[in-house]
Amino acid sequence: MSSENLMTLNLKIWRQKNNKEKGEIVDYTIDGISPDASFLEMLDILNEKLIKEGSDPVAYDHDCREGICGMCSLMINGQAHGPEAETTTCQLHMRKYKDGDTIVIEPFRARAFPVLKDLMIDRQAFDDIIAAGGFVNVNTGNPQDANAILVPKENAELAMDAASCIGCAACVASCKNASAMLFVSAKVSQLALLPQGQVEADERVKNMVLKMDELGFGNCTNEAECEASCPKGISISNIARLNRDFLKAAVTSND
Amino acid sequence: MSDIKKLDGKVPAGDIQDKWDNHRFNMKLVNPSNKRKYHVIVVGTGLAGASAAATLSELGYQVSTFCIQDSPRRAHSIAAQGGVNAAKNYPNDGDSVWRLFYDTVKGGDYRSREANVYRLAQVSNNIIDQCAAQGVPFAREYGGTLSNRSFGGAQVSRTFYARGQTGQQLLLGAYSAMMKEVGKGKVKSYTRREMVELVIVNGKARGIITRNVVTGEYEKFSADAVLLCTGGYGNTYFLSSNAMASNGSAAWKAYKKGAMFANPCYTQIHPTCIPQHGDFQSKLTLMSESLRNDGRVWVPKAKADKRAALDIPEEERDYYLEEKYPSFGNLVPRDVAARNAKQQSDLGKGVGSTGVAVYLDFADAIKRDGIESIRAKYGNLFEMYQRITDENPYEVPMRIFPAVHYTMGGLWVDYNLMTTVPGCFALGEANFSDHGANRLGASALMQGLADGYFVIPFTLGNYLAGEDLINQKVDTSAKEFDEALTESEARFTKLLGINGNKSVDSFHRELGVVMWDNVGMARTEESLKTAISKIKDIRADFWKNVKVTGTADGINIELEKANRVADFLELGELMARDALERKESCGGHFRDEYQTEDNEARRVDDEFCHVAAWEFTSVDKEPIRNIEELSFENVALSQRSYK
Amino acid sequence: MASSMLKYATSSVVKKQVMGVTGLLLCGFLISHLIGNCLMYLGPEVFNKYAHALVTNPLIYLAEAGLASIFLIHIGLAAKLTIENNNARPDKYFVKQKTGHGATFASSTMPYTGLIILVFLILHLLDFKFGPLHTATYGGVEMRDIYKTVVDYFQSPLSVLWYIFCMIALGIHVSHGFWSAFQSIGFWHTKYTCLLQCLAKVFAVVITLGYSALPIYCYLQGGN
Secondary structure: OOOOHHHEEEEEEEEEOOOOOEEEEEEEEEEEOOOOOEEEHHHHHHHHHHHHOOOHHHOOOOOOOOOOOOOOHHHHHEEEHHHHHHHHHHHOOOOHOOOEEEEEEEOOOOEEEEEEEEEEOOHHHHHHHHHHHHHOOOOOOOOOOOHHOOOOOHHHHHHHHHHHHOOOOOOOOOOOOOOOOOHOOHHHHOHHOOOHHHHHHHHHHHHHHHHHHHHOOOOOOOOOOOHHHHOOOOOOOOHHHHHHHHHHHHHHHHH | OOOOOOOOOOOOOOOOOOHHHHEEEEEOOOEEEEEEOEEEEEOOHHHHHHHHHHHHHHOOEEEEEEEOOOOOOHHHHHHHHOOOOOOOOOOOOOOOOOHHHHHHHHOOOOOOOHHHHHHHHHHHHHHHHHHHHHHOOEOOOOOOOOOOOOOOOOOOOOEOOOOOHHHHHHHHHHHHHHHHHHHHHOEEEOOOEEEEEEEEEOOOOEEEEEEEEEEEEEEEEEOOOEEEOOOOHHHHHOOOOOOOOOOOOHHHHHHHHHOOEEOOOOEEEEEOOOOOOOOOOOOOOOOOHHHHOOOOEEEEEOOOOOHHHHHHHHHEEEEEHHHHHHHHEEEHHHHHHHHHHHHHHOOOOOOOOOOEEEEEEEEEHHHHHHHHHHHHHHHHHHHHHHHOOOOOOOOOEEEEEEEEEOOOOEEOOOOOOOOOOOOOOEEEEOOOOOOOOOOOOOOOOHHHHHHHHHHHHHHHHOOOOOOOOOHHOOOOHHHHHHHHHHHHHHHHHHHHHHOOOOOOHHHHHHHHHHHHHHHHOOEEHHHHHHHHHHHHHHHHHHHHHHOOOOOOOOOHHHHHHHHHHHHHHHHHHHHHHHHHHHHOEEOOOOEEEEOOOOOOEOOOHHHEEEEEEOOOOOOOOOEEEEEEEEOOOOOOOOOOOOO | OOHHHHHHHHOHHHHHHHHHHHHHHHHHHHHHHHHHHHHHHHHHHHHHHHHHHHHHHOOOOHHHHHHHHHHHHHHHHHHHHHHHHOOOOOOOOOOOOOOOOOOOOHHHOHHHHHHHHHHHHHHHHHHHHHOOOEEEEOOOEEEEEEHHHHHHOOOOOOHHHHHHHHHHHHHHHHHHHHHHHHHHHHHHHHHHHHHHHHHHHHHHHHHHHHHHHHHHHHHOOOOO
């Protein structure tokens, strides 16, 4: 790596001590960043520098660093997971930036996701939605042979498309209404497309939507920013499916 | 030494096919109405933890789960790409429970416990049924049946998969099963909690101390049993394919409280990772080894050949795997492929700017099958590679290098998955039991789910009923809880108080380099002795010079890391020590001194056909090496050969 | 039972569906109103007779009540949804950038174009329905000369410009609203959704041009 490629960057990072105190944007300058470094490695380097200076490093969520765990988040220059399509922050590389660039880094924001510290947020709301119905009610035991349930290949593929959601919340973060419809619809769709999920399909969609509403997410206005910023490219056709299934469930409901 | 204990794996009597059935019949049961009176702690919510939590709660037990991430769904099981094995024999290609058992024992280089492996193969089919019933979107054939593929050099197609995200889908299945119980109020899920101590009362595991990483508070939880499902310790090497937060601390706390640690030296190094690119690198990314089905591995014949790959003519390329292993070629097992890559790089024939990589070339495959066919098979992997390296693998060969991926060693457990501390169980990668010295591809997911869904529900009941714990309730007011809490609090306070001049990561990196260089793919007596002494030095330096910023209350990521690195600094030494004492080569443990004429691992069955189970004495004293003898009654010991 | 009905009716999904359905009904109204307007090109008599027939039909009260309630539901829900959406993110972003592949100008300005249309609607009713009263007699029947009211109104270039401005806003509004309504009620198809999105744009252009042509026509008629 030749040193002339190394970049100097101006960072504007949201710093917030904890859930109770107010936060602010703080400016940092960092140099010697290799274009081959990942975005999070760039933050690691910043933190290493802050630690040397005796300051508190920037707290941000991350774990697998291969784009599958859904832990990393970050609004980068106003875009969830940064500028690259179908890419999580951990898979974003600094070669996307030029020497001298200014990068604004903020947490994902929504009423349902309080900021815990700096760039870390609490996404418990997603777990609550899944607990409300994002499952097939089958206990461990002796279900029938796996091949006794036939699934048309096309449906299996569509279900897999929906199931690839990593629960990162970029959909909520990028939606101007902080709506969680893409997340909820991905799980509803996955199970609605498979025979295994049919038995409880009505209950599932009702319970998950009502829980989502209760948690304070906004309403979907069909802008598709969620789809465009989803690191797994999950389609808003899932939202249409949820809308349809919910209407049917609500109309035919006996309660 | 007279101190050496011979451990009893508590393998049930009888033919191997009948052991598990007989055992299930002979085990004690907990009365259904009594189950809700028992509280079980599950630490870690990966495949093993989530499946155990769901199943135990379904049975009626009260369950509490703990994870360090913000949601149970983030556990690193999620990153497994390839698939999950089962002996369904759907493709009708000659698979059977016995063959899966046989392959796993052989693949583990005859260092696993036969009875455990047989049970694993037996329940493998139930796993697929269970996951399919949960709505895991497995790949399907046009007729709607499940699709299988051959994986990791297996001669039969027994691997079930969900695109390249099988781990994710199985984990989300287990997670949803667990969340269903959370929704019913039967499982309590505690997130962003780190287990910092195991609490032992009257010789039995009765609870844990956790640190709430958001508030910094220490919390006491009591239970009738503690299940450690905390994964492996590959991050001892700093750079590995493990997630950043994966750590060995929970297992290490148990070890220091009396749970023996088995075979810590068995480390699986995955051959097809994207090579390191700089000192700032935080982790290594693995690419599915299915790439080796079509890619050809090569290095330049000349040393230190700095020409670009495409400028090196065919006759100056060394396709070393194809030459050395004519029948398996590029599809030799993981350990063989990995070791050979390192050999080439050590010879000075490595490629790329660092010289620590070999080529994996798809040019021939593209010529043969067409670019579209290759794109269809590996499109997502190629995309990932390009995203990370900025090189287009359709045009230039990929650069790959081995990286630490999985640890076969772990807490010693008996056939019931119980450690040497009564009431403390270990499941999944956290235990040592099923993979011997080397794990086969697509077997980790199988083992995690087998332990959680189908083994622990039986064996835990047997323990609870057998110990009559219902009449020995312990709550967090017991003095042992306060002692453990004070102990862990003191440790964190101490870490904060050192206020030295080196960051936590710098120590971790330093440890990683020592581990990789000396306790990596090829180990020698000398390198291992060097490692032990260097690790001791780093550890001493750490406790003098580490700088942990911030305070104990609130989120302090440096403090969390410091606590984990402190444990890695002890664990690394044990790994080196185990490797030093195991004077043979087997699976994921290769000693240069013990190799065949063909440079293959040479086992020394007369002396080392056993499990080494290390017993903690004190940090600065040598641990005691106990053993569990292994006997192979069903699969005859033989030398692996992939020629 | 009633409470659970209410629970579903007030859910985010159903609220959006009601928005969609009322929006589509209003699109229908736009078409019929436009056709009515086109009668102006046929001269005062045809137009005034049509208007007279319309207002003297006893069913008009029912139709007006229905139309008014559709409007009120659409507007009321819009207000509620906008407030809820705003509350869903109390702390705004320091910088927010669109991806360029999702939101469009139309989709992100729905509340604003909606508000413009609301203001227009009120003024429109005041200017015409409740505007200056002229009479004309055809075949012995005296009726309102609404034709004159309209032509007079559009003698001011400002009125023409304001009207066209509002019709552009309306076009923008329906260009998202039209297909979005189908998405909300759950209609999605690989082929037809694209078609609907195109149709929405065509519809928007037809509505804007159709409605804008009349004021220009009236203005050009001059003060006859």
